[in-house]
Amino acid sequence: MKYILLGFSLRFLVAIWNGFFGPSIGADGDAIMFHEVAVHVSNTGVFDAKYNIGWVYSIFLGVIYYITLNSIFIGSLLSCFAWLISAIVLNKSIQLLGIHQKYRDRALLFYAIIPSSIFFTSVTLREVYQLLFVNILIYSSLMILIKKNSKYWFLLALSALILGLLHFGLVLYALVVSVLTFYFTS
Numbered sequence: 001m002k003y004i005l006l007g008f009s010l011r012f013l014v015a016i017w018n019g020f021f022g023p024s025i026g027a028d029g030d031a032i033m034f035h036e037v038a039v040h041v042s043n044t045g046v047f048d049a050k051y052n053i054g055w056v057y058s059i060f061l062g063v064i065y066y067i068t069l070n071s072i073f074i075g076s077l078l079s080c081f082a083w084l085i086s087a088i089v090l091n092k093s094i095q096l097l098g099i100h101q102k103y104r105d106r107a108l109l110f111y112a113i114i115p116s117s118i119f120f121t122s123v124t125l126r127e128v129y130q131l132l133f134v135n136i137l138i139y140s141s142l143m144i145l146i147k148k149n150s151k152y153w154f155l156l157a158l159s160a161l162i163l164g165l166l167h168f169g170l171v172l173y174a175l176v177v178s179v180l181t182f183y184f185t186s
Helices: 002-021 029-045 053-067 071-097 103-112 116-121 127-146 152-166 170-185
Strands: none
Touching: 002 071, 002 103, 002 116, 029 053, 029 071, 029 152, 053 071, 071 116, 071 127, 103 116, 127 152, 127 170, 152 170
């Protein structure tokens, strides 16, 4: 857990930098565009139809901004929490696989401190949510395969759906994981 908390702390510092002093590394371009669309959604309640399916993240962020503040710090902070949940799910997946504590710690340390990951998972990008739902998809698959817990089919399907909404390119990945999970359970 200490490596997960280290990773979260580093991301939180980047979120502060991005929100109040930034932009931080990786917080320009797409991150600004997602934020600006979210601010528009928050202020008007209207989502422009010119944006395709991958913009579901901006709608989600716009709703959060509407409830709280139109602040890039809020968006960055949400990304930090999405990474935190993702890291916890990854840890549970590693535990399910029965990997030795020493190797699990190394994997989590690596997952927590990769510099590009720190910067891109602590700003207003949808990639951190894609990472979260990939990890949930894998965890659900492992629960179905290893623990024979069929209740996780719902979570697997929900994760696959959300992955498709976040980025159409992830539909094939989610489909392959789902089909392989089904194949190995039957």
